[in-house]
Amino acid sequence: MASATRGLLACSSRRASQIIARQSTRSCQRGLSTTAPLRDEEDRPKRPAAAPPSYKNYLPKGLDKQFEKEFNETQAQQLEALSAQLKHLNLDAAEEALRNKKQAIPWSKREHSEDNDIRNFRITGSPGFWAEGEPRMGPDEDFYGDDITSHGHGELELHRELREYARLAAWELPLLSHLAKPFELPKQPFRFRYTSYLGESHPAANKVVVEFAVADLPNLTQLQKDKLIKLAGPRYNPSTDVVKMSCELFDTLPQNKRSLAETINKLIKEAKDPKDTFADVPFDFRHHKPTVRHEFPKEWIMTAERKKYLEEKRALLAKTEDERLQGGNIVDGQKIIESALPFTTPEPEPVMVSGPRGKKLR
Amino acid sequence: MSSSMSLRGLSQLSLDAVSRSAIPTRSLMIAPQASCFSTSAARYANPTMKKKGMGAAPKKGVKSLRITKSNKDAAGSGKRPAPGERKAMRKRIVLSNDNALEVAGLQDLTAENALDASHQGKVRGIPEEAVDALRAVEAFKPRQGWSLFRRPAVLMRKETMELAQIMKKIESSEKSKKESKRIIVYGERMGGKSTLLLQGITMAFLRKWTIINLPEGQDIVNAHTDYAPLPGSQPLQYTQDTYTAGLLSQIVKANQGFLAATKVSAKHDLPLPLSKGATLKQLAELGAANPEAAWPVFVALWTELTQPGRPPILVGVDGLSHIMRESEYLNSNVKPIHAHDLTIVRHFVDLFSGKTALPNGGLVLGVTSGSNSPANSAIELSIAGAEARQSKSALPQWNPYKAIDQRAVECLKNVDVLKVSGISKEEARSIMDYYAESGVLRAQVNEGFVSERWSLAGMGNIGELERATVRLRV
CATH class of the missing domain: 1.10.8 (Helicase, Ruva Protein; domain 3)
Incomplete structure (x- = not known):
């Protein structure tokens, strides 16, 4: 009922009869709009034009007239109530009310302030920011202007954290030295690397990389080591003397590691094989480009002696230059060209003077 | 609705305004519209030219579409340079400039003082007769700045004095055991390497040496001159008759005095008859005039020049890296001929490697080029090795995986180097x-x-x- 009145209120500029006629056919209305509805008559699904849908079709035949009568009565009552309410909206009535020092229609005091559709909505959990200022939440916390901002609190928190770590560094870290162990060479020269992606699936998760220095391999002569380097090919880094190999051929880490171990075993076995020592094959390091680091030359450093030497040199140069200048031994190209060119006095160029128009000059 | 109506009305109104009233800025465009009923402008206009192409359709059999330029048009647009004229212009060497000032105190090099150490750091003029010889052996290069000055003069720089010292040493060596020197001249681009060779030739000319100069290595190997297999050579070698004939004529021009004054002393097997008691000049001119006999004549001339008691010889080549690789010539199997299989190059290379001795002493100068030199790792290696030898440091390690010309390496194994750096x-x-x-x-x-x-x-x-x-x- 209330929503119905609200809907009617929304289109109060129309005549009541028109409203009702519309109300029976369409449920949705747009308020206070003069534009035609976007969907035109032609767009609507065609219905049999003769029989507009009516409650009559759903009623037994005997009840028909009686219901019509009742319906007219209820409609009349509704209209009366409506016109009474609409009286407030009438401009003259509003002015009259103002004259009588009456307030406008108090919307909040209306009985049905809540909408039917949201009546059953309950607030659960913490109210949050959007509930602030709501009367049922009670008054806001009082702020008397005696606290710093949240950003300031953040800064303070940061400072506290720093102090905590400073305390740790001062008191706890020195104790770590008790846990230090002397360095021991690893038992075997191979360094394996496995990569964990922290539970995520990754295509390289099963990859194993091994590095070993050729010089660290036991029981190999120099010739055998050389052969091993030649066999390793581009996996060998001549700057660091390290062979680096990897395997991701198989699905699991252990399989890949086993494959690497087998390859290394094969390599060492081949390197030890004296049948062909590869002594005639030169090392091929074309795959490796050593990084060149240029040092600042020692001779260029500006020491006190060098400064003195340079100053003396410059002074000597200036002196000889001055002597040359005094002795007239400095060649000046500009002067030479000027003196070499034939001397000519600038002659005034004859200028043609025009006589009066149409007359011959004499 | 009403607003759109009014807008349309306004726009129509404005259109009317444009068409009716002559707005000053557009008056030029609008004026003919305004007087569109007048025919006077057209009537009093000047008679227009008859438009081209408005005549009758082309007759059958007449070619109306001309895509290519006819020879007549090309000839009419100006005189075309004759064949070879452009190249002659490009290679032209101008050795004097009358607009340049005469340098007052410019001393010339003379036969007496040519090798003196007192020239160090001075500019010295090249005497007239030496200029002719230098021009004959193509020691002047087109891109050098000779045309800026009144006459050719050179700076006697440190490297020149080193070269002079070497020549002095060769001259003063004992008669029975004459010294000879083989040097690669290298250095950065535009550093004066070719000019150093020119200075060497100048000094040699003034000191009455015999001069043989191969002015450009590229010209020997780029297959622009004819070649033929040398009969009876093993492995097969190839002669370049035209080039050899030109070289002989250059030798004649550069060493005129000595060749004219010396008579042929040994017996030579020549394909052409040579009168008895002929001079070396006549011998060389015989080869120059008859290219088919050029190579035997060159061999005979070389034999004569290396007879005991003859002057030392200066052999120079510019563009060394061209002759230390495969040439552009092809053999009968359509494989490139190595430059060392060309007789002239072979002759020079044998001298350069020390295989052929210079009994009267001499100097062999191989000058690399900075601007026109194909990458040649053999020369790089030999230069690095020679530098290491001179500085007594460890010999450079050669990368075995880099392509290198073994014949060139063999040839350049024991040569000295002279670096031409900045002055x-x-x-x-x-x-x-x-x-x-x-x-x-x-x-x-x-x-x-x-x-x-x-x-x-x-x-x-x-x-x-x-x-x-x-x-x-x-």
């Missing part, structure tokens, strides 16, 4: 004085100016110095 500031000052006195440098040549230009020229690269002082004047 010193004193030398730069001397040459800049010369520039200023020639009237091509309009500046006072003082310490600051010299230092500035010397630095601009990449620490005294002489070609760049000439550029920075004379050619590019800002």
